[in-house]
Amino acid sequence: MTTTAEQPTTVTPMGVVVAPAGLDREQWLTVRRTGIGGSEVAAVLGMSKYASPLEVYLDKAGELPLDRPQHPDLEEAAFWGLAHEPVIARVFxxxxxxxxVEGLGTLAHVERRWMLANVDRFVLDEGESTPSSLLEIKTRSAYQLDEWLLGVPDGPALQTHWYLAVTGYRHAHVAALLGGNRLLIHRVERDEGLVEHLVALLGEFWQGVLDRRPPAVDGSEATEELLGHLYDVNVDAVTVADPAEVLPLLTRHHELKAREQRTADELREVDNQLKAIAGEAEIVKTQGAVAFTWKQNGPLSTKRFAAARPDLAQQYTHRVDALDTKRLAAEHPDEFRAHRARRLVVPKESAA
Incomplete structure (x- = not known):
């Protein structure tokens, strides 16, 4: 029987502290593996450019290195986001x-401990002694300004609602610094329907982690990149696959490649017809407006230039540092092979 004294102490309406602030990185990453955090919601839902549901699953299942290298874009963005966070909080x-006030560490939902949140800041209304909402802080490119002017974009909105789900607050604030010189502040009201939907979808995903049921391999670039470096290659190893699984995929592959070629040929035909219409002109107008352009502003044809003006080509030719891959392969074949990318090759006519 659970006594009152054994009940966890909530620090928000529905949130309890499961790890204090100030943990070292390895400890913090270990805590993250005990559930799903706000920054992972978009990835689980297949809405992230940098991570896929499969990668999140493998991480939670402990099948990926704990502190693996981040995507360079994410690492740089995280650095500047952390650097700007105190200033944005102060200006907000x-x-x-x-x-x-600063966060208390890693929070979990009092009833569903797999629901995790690392809140940037807590917000206190005037005259109150305890927080009544949270503040999510973002640093974004100026190119995203138009999107943020309309409200909180999907990814940050999902993360914010996840934090509302974990903490139990009724609203949150999002402060986004765009391009380093434009701060936009939005108030996000709790959408109970969205919260319930997120809890259901991510709860199903988390149950899959517990049951060791990986999500399906999707067609995202994030999954492509993950699979490219996920496995240590066993040279000349053979996998005997189930024909019922492989043959339909091969058939689909051939169909899509054929469609891709047809589309490329059709597009080239249309482009050629447009170029013939333009002739010597760079701009083509219809009904008083520019319909399309065919300007001489593409990349330099170096071979054609060198053949026509060898004197100038010689004058502007210079040496550049480049990795001698042939020599590397000859002198260090093991290192060369270990760092080669894997290529998927499907014969045009399957032997199967």
Missing amino acids: AERSGLRV
Whole structure:
């Protein structure tokens, strides 16, 4: 029987602290593997450019290195996001008139401990001694300004609602610094239907982690990149696969490659017809407006230039540092092979 004294102490309406602030990176990553955090929601739902559901699954199942290298774009963005976070929090407080305090560490939902959150800041209304909402802080490119002017984009909105689900708060604030010189502040009201939907979808995913049921391999670039470096290659090893699984995939592969070729040929035909219409002109107009252009502003044809003006070509030719891959392969064949990319080759006519 559970006594009152054994009940966990909530620090938000539905959130309890499961790991204190200030953990070293390895400890923090270990805690993250005990559930799903806000930054992983979009990936689990197949909405992330940099991570796929399969990668999140493999990480949670302990089948990937704990502190593996991040995508360079993500690593750089994370660095600047962390550097700007205190300044954005301070300016948010100044402009909103609300008080902010730092997070308490990693939170979990009091009933569903796999629901995790690392809240950037907590927000206190005027005259209150305890937080009543949270602040999510983002640093984004100026190219995303138009999207943020309309509200909180999908990815950050899902992360914010996940934090509302974990903490139990009724609303949150999102402060986004765009291009380093434009701060936009949005208030996000809790959408109970969305919260329930997220809990159901991510709960199903988490049960798959517990049951060791990986998600299906999808067609995302993130999954392609993951599979490219996931396995240590066993040279000349053979896998005997189930024909019922492989043959339909091979048939689909051939169909898609044929369609791709047809589409490329059709597109080239249309482009050639447009170029013939343009002739010597760079701009083609119809009904008083520019319909299309065919300008001489593409890459330089170096071979044609060198043949026509060998004197100038020689003048502007210079040496560049390049890796001598042939020599590397000859002198260090094991290292050369270990760092080669894997290529998928499907015969045009399957032997199967």
